[in-house]
Amino acid sequence: MFGKRKQPPIKSLIAPGTTIEGTLTFGDGIRIDGIVIGDIRAMDGKPSMLFISESATITGAVYADHVIVNGCVKGPIHAGDLLELQPKAKIEGDVFYKALEMHQGAAIFGQLRPASYVEPEGKPALKLAAIKLQGVETPSVADKLAAG
Secondary structure: OOOOOOOOOEEEEEOOOOEEEOOEEEOOEEEEOOEEEOOEEEOOOOOOEEEEOOOOEEEOOEEEEEEEEOOEEEOOEEEEEEEEEOOOOEEEOOEEEOEEEEOOOOEEOOOEEEOOOOOOOOOOOOOOOOOOOOOOOOOOHHHHHHHO
């Protein structure tokens, strides 16, 4: 597509059957097929890509430029550029993104927060008006159609 920059190469792999506990910091690209319990953060100042495969489970916050999810994430996702949710993605947390691509079957149990979203200050309170009709006869739908 227009304006797309070259994706960083995937240089690291967390294999199936591997569990990592604690904060994981990476550069360039990383693919996770195992389990990570803790936050995942891309290094600042360099383009980054994180691929979370169908067999992966992440429990913690995720921070990267380009995030591709086809597994389970229990925590917020912060995608600086693009968040891609593939068909088997399951997110239990809020997602923050600049651009979002979501395939049929992907699920988000949280809020979607685009990068351009600004929380309004002092949200206006909604006031519901209750009208009590006493002795007033309202015409039925059939009467309105007949008068039509």
